[in-house]
Amino acid sequence: MIRSLDKLKWPAQLMALHPYQNVVGVIAKNRSGEFTACAVAITPGPPNSPASPPRHVRMSFMTVVLVHGNPETDAIWQPLVDALGRDDAVRLSPPGFGAPLPDGFSATYLAYRDWLEDELEGFDEPVDVVGHDWGGGHVVNVMMHRPELVRSWASDAVGLFDPDYVWHDLAQVWQTPGDGEQLVETMLGGTVQDRAGQMVALGIPMDIATSIAAAQGPEMGRAILLLYRSARQPAMAEAGRALENAAARPGLSLLATEDPYIGPGENRRRAADRAGARTEVLDGLGHWWMVQEPARGAAALTRFWETLG
Numbered sequence: 001m002i003r004s005l006d007k008l009k010w011p012a013q014l015m016a017l018h019p020y021q022n023v024v025g026v027i028a029k030n031r032s033g034e035f036t037a038c039a040v041a042i043t044p045g046p047p048n049s050p051a052s053p054p055r056h057v058r059m060s061f062m063t064v065v066l067v068h069g070n071p072e073t074d075a076i077w078q079p080l081v082d083a084l085g086r087d088d089a090v091r092l093s094p095p096g097f098g099a100p101l102p103d104g105f106s107a108t109y110l111a112y113r114d115w116l117e118d119e120l121e122g123f124d125e126p127v128d129v130v131g132h133d134w135g136g137g138h139v140v141n142v143m144m145h146r147p148e149l150v151r152s153w154a155s156d157a158v159g160l161f162d163p164d165y166v167w168h169d170l171a172q173v174w175q176t177p178g179d180g181e182q183l184v185e186t187m188l189g190g191t192v193q194d195r196a197g198q199m200v201a202l203g204i205p206m207d208i209a210t211s212i213a214a215a216q217g218p219e220m221g222r223a224i225l226l227l228y229r230s231a232r233q234p235a236m237a238e239a240g241r242a243l244e245n246a247a248a249r250p251g252l253s254l255l256a257t258e259d260p261y262i263g264p265g266e267n268r269r270r271a272a273d274r275a276g277a278r279t280e281v282l283d284g285l286g287h288w289w290m291v292q293e294p295a296r297g298a299a300a301l302t303r304f305w306e307t308l309g
Contacts, residue, residue, distance in 0.1 A: 062128050062151055062305075064089045067116065069133025069157075070224055071187065073098030075211035076132070076204070080290040083298035090127075092119050094135065096223025098215045107223045108230035109239070113141040120149040128305060130154045132290060133261070134227065137161075140275065141239065143246035152308055154252040154301060156259070156289070158275055159268035161240030167233065168261045174228040184221035204291055240271065247276025252304045254297070255279050258286040280304065 064086055066077045074091035075098075081089045093099035094112055105111060116138045120127065129150045131139030136157030143153050144161075159165060167175065174180040188195065195213035200206055253272035255265060262268060272279045280300040282289050290297050 062125070063123060065120070065123075065127045065129045066091045067094065067129065067131040067135030067138055068097065069094075069131075069135040069137070070097060070227070071212070071216055071220055072133070073212045073215045075208050076288070077290060078208065079205075079294035080297055083294040084301070085298075092116070094138065094223075096220050097134075098212075101219045101223055106230075107226035109137065109141065109227060109235070110230070112138045112227065113145060116142050117146050117149060120146075126151040128152045128154075128308075130301065132156055133287070140243075140246060143249065143251065143275070144239070144242040145245070147246060147248035150249055152250040152252070152305065153246070153277075154254060154304065155277075156254040156256060157262055158243075158251075158253045158271045158277065159263040160236050160271075161243055161275075162263060162267040162271040163237045163240060164267055165233070165236060165240075165263045167228075167231075171228050171261075174224055175232050180225050180228070181221075184224055188216045188218070188221045202288065203286065204288055208291060240274075243271060243274040244276070250304075250308060251275055251277030252301070253277045253279045254282060254289070254300060256282040256285040256287065256289045258284060259289075261287055278304070 064084070066074070066081075066089055068074055068076050068091070074093050077089070077091055081091075095101045095105050095115060096107060101107065105115075112134070120129065120142065126148070127150055129139055129142075129152070131137070131154070134157070136155035137160050139153050139155045140158055140161060142149065147153075170183070173183045187198065192210065192213045195216050196206065196209040199209035199212060204212070251272070253268060253275070255268050255272075257265060269279055280303075282293075282296060282300065285292050285296065
């Protein structure tokens with residue numbers, strides 16, 4: 001992360017300016033003190049220097065914010081962060097999912113929306129936010145409510161808000177009293193090695209699976225049950241009535257074609273269109289596309305960010 005001016009790398013268009021010109025910079029920081037953007041004004045030098053008209057260059061170093069889902073921790077993002085080659089990525093862990101579940105936190109889908117809004121308000125400038133799984137749901141939920149908090153958004157879970165979305169089989173078990181508690185105990189009980197093995201079977205690399213498994217336990221289980229039970233249909237369909245609000249900021253829907261949890265591709269495209277988002281198809285990739293082929297995910301995000309100016 002950039003924490004001092006001497007680590008800023010000035011682009012070629014500035015280095016090519018005449019040496020007698022004056023360069024004045026205005027630097028913006030985020031809440032962690034990292035430099036995220038700068039505006040640079042270039043004006044002519046002394047009267048006897050070669051004449052040159054004033055120029056203004058805008059350089060964007062917008063912070064990338066990553067929000068993961070269930071039953072994960074922020075370790076799921078590491079391959080994507082490496083592929084992006086960005087040193088300004090901030091990973092936010094929703095309460096209960098790699099972060100403590102505070103007393104009194106209701107862990108409903110609206111409580112997580114409010115949590116993410118509070119986090120985003122802490123940045124000095126709007127950010128580029130990316131959400132996966134329920135993290136992607138939280139991102140879309142914020143975009144429908146407070147889109148001004150970001151410069152852009154990306155989500156692989158826009159389809160959750162389509163009116164025809166049907167919860168997948170695991171979710172429906174979690175939403176069922178008694179059966180949900182039993183499933184959570186089966187998934188999140190046992191040893192770290194047991195839990196890591198389950199995640200490896202889903203295609204997550206062992207090192208990441210082990211890191212995630214170490215944070216899984218009863219607290220995450222409570223968060224899972226509260227979150228999914230708050231989102232029983234028709235709750236998500238009703239929330240999705242506001243999808244058009246998300247169009248206030250540039251959006252990207254990441255459509256991994258082999259993801260079985262977010263609904264049919266047609267529904268996901270329809271929800272993305274309503275949200276004003278472009279759709280980037282990750283053909284052949286599944287739910288954990290960011291560890292399956294991180295370079296493809298990074299390329300899709302980078303292409304999107306390059307359109308923002």
